[in-house]
Amino acid sequence: MPLPLEDVPLLLLAMAGGLFLVGLVGLLVRPSLLFQLLGLELMLAGAALGFVAAGLRAKDGLVSGQAMLLLVLAVAAAEAGLGLALYLRLGRAAGSDDTDHLRSLHD
Amino acid sequence: MTDASWWDLVLSRSPAVLLLLVPLPALGAFVLLGLGPTRLPRPLVRLIGLAGGVLPLVFLAPLAFATLAEGWRPLVPIFTLEVGPSLVDLALRLDPLSAIVALVVSSVGAAVLSYSLDYVAKAGMAELRRFLALMNLFLAAMLAMVLAGDSITLFLGWEMMGLCSFFLIASRVTSQRAVAAGRKAFLMTRVADAALLAALLLLFLEAGSVRLDRLMQAGLAAPETRRMVIASLLLVGAAGKSAQFPFHSWLPAAMTGPTPVSALLHSATMVASGAFLLALFAPVLVAVPPVLWATALLGIGTSLLGAIQAIAESDVKRLLAWSSVSQIGFMLLAIGVGAPEAAVAHFVIHALFKSLLFLAAGDMARAAGGSTAIASLAGMRWRRPLAFFTFAAGAASLAGLPLLSAGFWSKEAVMGATFNAPHAGELFWLAGLVSALLTAAYAIRPVLAGLRPLPAVGSTSASAPPAVGPLTEVPLVLLAGLSLAAGLLVSPIMRALGAEVAHLPPLPHVLTVAAPLAGFALAVLLLSRPRVAQGLVAFRKRTRRHSVDALLVVAIARPFGRLVRRLSRHGAAVEDPVGRIVPGVLAALRDAFTVPLSGDPIDRGVMALVAPVAPAAQAASRRHDGQLRHQTGALALGLLLLMAAGVLAVWA
Numbered sequence: 001m002p003l004p005l006e007d008v009p010l011l012l013l014a015m016a017g018g019l020f021l022v023g024l025v026g027l028l029v030r031p032s033l034l035f036q037l038l039g040l041e042l043m044l045a046g047a048a049l050g051f052v053a054a055g056l057r058a059k060d061g062l063v064s065g066q067a068m069l070l071l072v073l074a075v076a077a078a079e080a081g082l083g084l085a086l087y088l089r090l091g092r093a094a095g096s097d098d099t100d101h102l103r104s105l106h107d
Numbered sequence: 108m109t110d111a112s113w114w115d116l117v118l119s120r121s122p123a124v125l126l127l128l129v130p131l132p133a134l135g136a137f138v139l140l141g142l143g144p145t146r147l148p149r150p151l152v153r154l155i156g157l158a159g160g161v162l163p164l165v166f167l168a169p170l171a172f173a174t175l176a177e178g179w180r181p182l183v184p185i186f187t188l189e190v191g192p193s194l195v196d197l198a199l200r201l202d203p204l205s206a207i208v209a210l211v212v213s214s215v216g217a218a219v220l221s222y223s224l225d226y227v228a229k230a231g232m233a234e235l236r237r238f239l240a241l242m243n244l245f246l247a248a249m250l251a252m253v254l255a256g257d258s259i260t261l262f263l264g265w266e267m268m269g270l271c272s273f274f275l276i277a278s279r280v281t282s283q284r285a286v287a288a289g290r291k292a293f294l295m296t297r298v299a300d301a302a303l304l305a306a307l308l309l310l311f312l313e314a315g316s317v318r319l320d321r322l323m324q325a326g327l328a329a330p331e332t333r334r335m336v337i338a339s340l341l342l343v344g345a346a347g348k349s350a351q352f353p354f355h356s357w358l359p360a361a362m363t364g365p366t367p368v369s370a371l372l373h374s375a376t377m378v379a380s381g382a383f384l385l386a387l388f389a390p391v392l393v394a395v396p397p398v399l400w401a402t403a404l405l406g407i408g409t410s411l412l413g414a415i416q417a418i419a420e421s422d423v424k425r426l427l428a429w430s431s432v433s434q435i436g437f438m439l440l441a442i443g444v445g446a447p448e449a450a451v452a453h454f455v456i457h458a459l460f461k462s463l464l465f466l467a468a469g470d471m472a473r474a475a476g477g478s479t480a481i482a483s484l485a486g487m488r489w490r491r492p493l494a495f496f497t498f499a500a501g502a503a504s505l506a507g508l509p510l511l512s513a514g515f516w517s518k519e520a521v522m523g524a525t526f527n528a529p530h531a532g533e534l535f536w537l538a539g540l541v542s543a544l545l546t547a548a549y550a551i552r553p554v555l556a557g558l559r560p561l562p563a564v565g566s567t568s569a570s571a572p573p574a575v576g577p578l579t580e581v582p583l584v585l586l587a588g589l590s591l592a593a594g595l596l597v598s599p600i601m602r603a604l605g606a607e608v609a610h611l612p613p614l615p616h617v618l619t620v621a622a623p624l625a626g627f628a629l630a631v632l633l634l635s636r637p638r639v640a641q642g643l644v645a646f647r648k649r650t651r652r653h654s655v656d657a658l659l660v661v662a663i664a665r666p667f668g669r670l671v672r673r674l675s676r677h678g679a680a681v682e683d684p685v686g687r688i689v690p691g692v693l694a695a696l697r698d699a700f701t702v703p704l705s706g707d708p709i710d711r712g713v714m715a716l717v718a719p720v721a722p723a724a725q726a727a728s729r730r731h732d733g734q735l736r737h738q739t740g741a742l743a744l745g746l747l748l749l750m751a752a753g754v755l756a757v758w759a
Contacts, residue, residue, distance in 0.1 A: 028740050036735070103733040 012053035020046030033090060033097040037083040041076060048072040123181030125170060126199045129209070129254065132162035133216075133247035141240030149232065153224050156239030160220025163250055164213040171206040175603050182256055193315040200256035200319075203603045204451060208383050209253045211455050215375045215462045216246045218582035222466050223367035225579045226473075238278060242371065245271035249376055253383065257317040258307040265303065265348070265384075268377045269296050275372060276364040288360040295357040299347015303384075306340035309333065319387070326391035334391065338398040341388050342405070349381025349435045352409045356656045358432055359416075362424040362479075366469030369424060374431045374465055375458035382438035382454050386447035393445060400530065403443025407538045410436030414545035419647040423468050423553050424479045430505060431461060433546065437521055440535065446524030448606035449517070452597045456517040459593055460504035463586035467498035468553070470579060481553055486561030493580060495557050497587035502554050504590040506547035507623045515623070516594035518543060520601065522619050523609035536615065540622050547626025555631070 023042030030036055048069050055065015090097055136159025140152060147155070173179040185197040201209075220242060227238050245268060252264025270293075277289030311317055313333070314325030326337055345351075350358035361373050372378070385392060385402065392399050413433030420426040434457050441450035468479070474491045475483040487495045504514035522543075526536040598608050611619060633639045674685075 024739075024743055028736055028743070031736065099735040102735065 009053045009057040012056070013050060016046045016050035016053055018046070019043075019049060022046075031098050031100045033083075033087050033099050036099065037080070037087065040079065040083070044072060044076045044079070048076075121181070122170070122173075123183050125166065126181055126183045126201060126254065127185075128166045129163050129170070129199075129213075130247040130250040132166070133159045133243040133250065135159065136243040137240045137247060140236045141244065147236075149235075152232075152236055152239065156243065157220060157224060159239075159243040160246060161217045163246065164210075164217045167209055167213050167250075170201060171210050174201045174206040175203060185260075193311070195259065195317055196257060197260055198256035198318065199251075199254045199260070201254065203605075204383075204386060205253050207451060207455060207600055207603065209250055211458045212249050212253060212376050213246070215458050215586075216249075216371060218586055219367050219371040219375075219462060219466065220246075221578050222370070222469075222582045223365075225575055226365065226367050226469065234278075238275075238365070241271050241274050241278070242367070245275070245372060245377070249380070252380065256319060258311060258319065258322060259317050261319070262304060262307055265380070266300060268372070268380070269293065269300060269348070272296070272361070272372050272377060275368040276361045278365060278368070279363075282363065285363040288357075288363045292357040292361050295354050296347050299344050299354060302340045302347070303344025306337050306344060309337050309340070323388070323390050326388070327394055335395050335398060338388075338392050338395040339401075341385065341392070342398055342402055345381030345384045345439075346405065347381070348384070349378055349439070350432050351381065351405055351436065351439060352412060353659070355409060355413065355432050356659075359425045359428040362422070362428050366424070366465055366472070369428070370462045370465035370469070374427065375462040378431055379435055379438065379454050379458060382435055382442065382450050385439065385442045386451050386454075389442060389447040392442065399443055399445065401443075403440050403525075403528075403535055406436045406439030406441075406443055407535055407542070408436070409433070410440065410542045411538060411545070412436075414542050414549065417549040418545060418552075419643045420549075421481055421644070421647070422479050423472070423481050423484065424465070426481065426549060426553065427461065427464055427468065430546065430549065431457075433542065434461070434505070437518065437539070437542070440539065441521040441524055444525045444528035444532065444535065446521070446528075446606065446609070448601045448604040449520040449524045449609075451604060452520050452600045453517040455596065455600060456504065456513045456590075456593055459586055460501040460512075460514055460590040463497060463583065463590050464501040464505065466579075466583055466586070467494045467501060470494040470575065470583070471498065471557070481556050484553055484556040485559045487557035489561070493583060497583045498557070499554050500587040501590050502550040506550040506626065507543060508547075509620045509623065511591060513590055513593040513597070515620075516597040519611075519619060520597055520608045522615075523611050526611050526615055527609050540618060543619070543622040544626040544629070547623035548630040551627050551630045 020043050023039045023044075023046060026039030026042060027036050030039065051065045051068040051072065053065070055063060055068070058065065087097060090102075094101065136155050139155050140147075170181070174181075180200070180202055182198055182200045185199065187194070187196040189195075220239075223238070223242065227235055230238065248264045248267030248271060250264075252261055252268065255261035255264060273289045273293040275289075276292055277286045279285045307322075310322040310326055313329050314321045316322070326334060329337065347354045350356075358373060358378060362369055364373070392402065410433045413429045413431075413436060417426050417429035417433065420429055434453070438450040438453050438457070441447065441453060471484055471487045471491050471494045472479045474487065474494070500512075504512040506512075507515040507518045509515050522536060522539055525539055526532050528535065601608055610616075
């Protein structure tokens, strides 16, 4: 039995929340910077999906939710560029990618 | 028109907006070269420097033509601000006076910048950029000052010129003499600038507006004593910038700067801007006869002083500097006898021949291996014919060679106005005659030196001077042509400003014409005697010891230094009395209240209440362990709590 059209946004919102949570958990449990970046990407994807779902629900005819997706994509691209640069720099400076060792601001 | 913004002018397509374009190329060149972070190739740097120098003339020429020929008087508001009852309304304007002076400034600026590209051809990249940027900034500042329609733009341009002057004099930063000369120029003009600022502010208080035309009306309507104060302050401001007595000593010292700087700033334009300022405020000055009389006296006195110093000078650049002091004295004399139009005419002609003299002297100095001594000009007639003959044309104009040179016509206009002055005109005229005679005597000295045959020793290396290109030759030839032919401009200039050339009675006229010739003869006769030359050297040494500079040092600089040392910690009984007040008061308070109460039980009770705070702070500090994951987790937890609070708030 096909899903009624009105319920699609709700399902999408739930998926968005799930994606966000998966990303957050990945960010918290993994000490390696590379996996933390992957987690961040997942969180951004969740947020973007949330925009699309909210846009569908709003039905404002402006497709503003879908437009926000484009913005999120741009932010994600910038974040990936910055994160990878940091990753390379960290590997060269500290010799490891373990963020738990980065405590010089505290010590 | 006053309330319209410049944008309204753009919309109404008035050509007046083009006036804003005049100082812009020079300012743009400064921004590109001086502040631009990018690396530029050398030809582009030179091109930008040249464009910034030449484009203002291109933009200004048609506007000035419309003003001078058609009587067009544009006024471009830039910015308007109402402060209570007063109006701060910045504007640029063009009238015959500013059109003539701006034309001269931009033409001399274009010629000097073109010349300076050759002059600094061997300089390093950073030095080249700084030099061209500052020259262009100066040009923009001077044009803004001349075209200003309000006192704020005027003063801003005036101060920027002084700043550029300091930087450019001291542009060889490794030379202590250059830096000291720059500092001297800056400090001396700064003292006078304070007087100018005071005068402009007093006028503003009278008028409630910064527009020059309103200031002029307010200055005329002011009570007599206040008008006198304003006029005297204006005179002091002009004397400082124009190196008139007692500020005259900074100008010869400023000759340690590069030659193009001397040609543009310290002879033709900036130094003479004191005369422009007084011509601008001439209506106010004329209403105060004592100050007007003081202006004439100051002018002729400084003119004689400069001429005598120039005769004894052994360095060609310093000779030209003293002659600038002397010629600007002539301009002040003309203003003082109530003929600012003649002063402006002399300003124009002087700018043309004096910049030419400096440029030609710089070229000859380059051929002489950088030496600017008059003795090293020997043989220039053959080694550097173009520079020598253009220099001779400039010197003829400076001396006022009858009929052939432009300087003759403008000096005659000044002398005519002086002779016809209502009070003591004949006396001033006689002093002017002596000054003109001395002028001719010192003007011919470098020319005679150039005609002397080359000394045989070392002539082989000196006989092959480095070649110069059209960037040097074209300005020299153009300026030389103008120095001879611009005499035709004197009466049109005066007519454009609303005055006619005053004529002398026959006998004084003949004497005025004969003075330069007598000066030439005197110089040729006397300078060929070695005893006279030795006497001049001794005279120079004596005047250096008893100069006004020495007086200023003894009377002002040393006591001031002692006062400063006394107030600061060096060699004083009390260390910094002012700085010790606050710590002393605090220490007294502590001794009076805190110390007696510190053993008190109430005090201890209060401290017990505070005691747990420190361990709590430490515990909280431990949670801040700086780990990325812990902080992210705390962030997520906080977000969750906020969301829960939000949901609860919606349900409740």
